[in-house]
Amino acid sequence: MELDLFKTFVAVAEARSFSRAARAVHSTQPTLSRQIARLESELGTQLFERYGRHVECTTSGQLLLPLAQAIITRTEEAITLIREQAGTGSSTVRFGAVGNVMAALLTAPLVSFLAAYPRVSIDLIEKDDAQLEEAVISGELDCAVMTPWGSTRAAHQHLLTEEILLVVARGHRLANESAVALGQLASESILLPRGTMNASNVIADALRRAGFEPRFSYRANYPELTKALVRRGLGVAPMPKTLLGPETLEGLVAIPFQQPLYRDLNIIYPRDRPLSAGARALMVHIRAAVSGRGGTEQAQTP
Numbered sequence: 357m358e359l360d361l362f363k364t365f366v367a368v369a370e371a372r373s374f375s376r377a378a379r380a381v382h383s384t385q386p387t388l389s390r391q392i393a394r395l396e397s398e399l400g401t402q403l404f405e406r407y408g409r410h411v412e413c414t415t416s417g418q419l420l421l422p423l424a425q426a427i428i429t430r431t432e433e434a435i436t437l438i439r440e441q442a443g444t445g446s447s448t449v450r451f452g453a454v455g456n457v458m459a460a461l462l463t464a465p466l467v468s469f470l471a472a473y474p475r476v477s478i479d480l481i482e483k484d485d486a487q488l489e490e491a492v493i494s495g496e497l498d499c500a501v502m503t504p505w506g507s508t509r510a511a512h513q514h515l516l517t518e519e520i521l522l523v524v525a526r527g528h529r530l531a532n533e534s535a536v537a538l539g540q541l542a543s544e545s546i547l548l549p550r551g552t553m554n555a556s557n558v559i560a561d562a563l564r565r566a567g568f569e570p571r572f573s574y575r576a577n578y579p580e581l582t583k584a585l586v587r588r589g590l591g592v593a594p595m596p597k598t599l600l601g602p603e604t605l606e607g608l609v610a611i612p613f614q615q616p617l618y619r620d621l622n623i624i625y626p627r628d629r630p631l632s633a634g635a636r637a638l639m640v641h642i643r644a645a646v647s648g649r650g651g652t653e654q655a656q657t658p
Contacts, residue, residue, distance in 0.1 A: 359431055362424040364391040365403060369421050372410050434630075447634035452481040452488045452500035454553060456579050457621065460598045461516075462501065465645035469638055476634040484552035484577075492624050498635040499625040501642070505554035510624040513639070516646050520559060520617040521600060521610040523586055523593045528609075530592070535614045538566035545573035545591035547582050558619045559594045583608060621646075 364381070368388060371377040378385045396403050403417040413421060453462055458480065466478060483491060485505065491497040492510045501515060522541075524530050530540065541563060548556040563570040573591045576582045579599045586593050587607045596619055600610045623639055625631055631639075 359428065361391055361395040361398075362427055364388050365395055365417075366421065366424050366428060368392060368404065368411065369413050369417060372412065374411065375409070447475070447632050448477045448479060449499070449632065449635045449638050450479045450481060450497045451635075451638060452483050452491055452497045454485060454488070454502065455482040455577075456599055457501055458482060460601075461621075461646065462642065465642045468645065469641045472641070473634065473637060476637065478638070484550070485554040486552040489624060492626055495626070495629070498631060499623060499639055501621055501623050503554035503558065503619050504622050505557045508622070508624060509627075511627045512622040512624045513643065515621045515623050515643060517618050517620050519597045519612065520555070520594050520619055521597055521612055523583060523595050523600065523605075523608050523610050525587055525589055526607055526609055528589075528592065530611065531609045533611055535612050537614045538563055538617075539568070541566075541570065541592065542568040544571070546570050547574050547576060547585055547591040547593040548572055549577045549582075550575045553577060555596055555619045559617070562617050580604065 364377070364383075367377040367381050368374055371380060374385045374388050374392075378388050381388075392403065399416070399420075401416040402414050403420065404411040405414055451466075466480070470476070470478065481491070481497060483500075485502040488497065488500040488502045489508060489510055492500050504512065522530070522536050530536055533540075546563070548559060551557060551560075560570060560572075574582075574585055576585060579595065582593045582595065583604065585591060594617065595610075597610075623642060625635070625639065
C-alpha cells in the first residue's frame with residue numbers, strides 16, 4: 357500500500373473537504389478522489405461519508421486516521437535519520453536545561469559539539485526541571501538535562517551526581533564549622549529556588565527527613581541573587597557544587613554536610629519516538645564531556 361494514499365487520506369480527513377485538501381497538497385480534486393477510491397478498494401471499506409461539499413470520516417476512517425498519521429510521521433523520521441547518517445542532510449536539535457546548569461556545566465560541551473558537528477545546529481531552550489520533562493514528552497524538545505524528582509515519564513541516562521554544600525556568610529555562626537548537620541538548620545531561614553526546580557525538592561525533602569519543617573524565606577532561581585541575599589544575612593543556602601566556583605564566593609563560605617547531600621543530573625529523551633542522528637550525537641558528546649569533569653559517579657556510556 358503506497359504512502360501517498362495515506363497522505364491523501366489524512367489530507368482529506370483533516371480538511372473535511374476534497375477541494376480544500378487538493379489545494380493544501382497542490383493536487384486536483386479528481387486525483388484525490390481516485391486515490392481515496394483506490395485506498396477504499398484495497399481496504400475493503402468506505403472511509404468517508406459525503407455531505408454535499410464536505411466529508412466526514414466513517415467509523416473505519418476514524419480508526420484509520422491516527423494510524424495513518426503515525427505511519428507518515430514514522431516514515432518521515434526514518435528518512436531523516438537515514439539521510440543524516442549518510443551525511444546528506446543537516447539537522448537542528450532542540451535541547452533544554454535549567455539556565456544555571458546550561459551556563460555552569462554545559463556551555464563548554466555545547467561549544468565543542470558545534471565545532472565537531474558543523475552540519476548540526478542547536479536550539480537552546482531554558483526551562484525549569486518540571487517544564488523540561490513535559491517539553492520532552494510533548495515533542496517540543498528532543499532531549500534535555502534535568503535534576504530528577506520521583507519517577508520520570510521520559511527515558512533517561514544518568515549524567516552526573518554532585519554534592520550539595522551549605523553557603524553561609526563569612527560572619528555566620530556556622531562559618532567556621534568543618535561540616536554541618538542538617539538539624540543545625542532548624543532555626544535558620546533557608547533560601548531555595550521555586551519547587552519547579554527539582555534540586556529545591558531534593559533539599560527540602562532531606563531537611564524534612566532530618567526531623568523539622570524548614571523555614572523558607574525567599575525563593576530565588578538565579579544563583580548569584582541567592583548568594584547576594586546570603587551575603588546580606590537574609591538566610592543560608594544549600595546549593596549544588598557546580599554553582600560554587602571559588603570566584604563566586606566572595607564574602608561566603610561553602611560547607612559540606614556531615615551526612616553528604618547529593619543531587620543527580622540526568623539527560624532525558626522520549627520513550628516513544630526515535631531521536632535524530634544529531635540528537636543522539638549530542639547526548640553522547642555531553643555525557644563524555646561531563647564524565648571527564650569527575651564527580652561522585654561518572655556518566656555511563658550509551
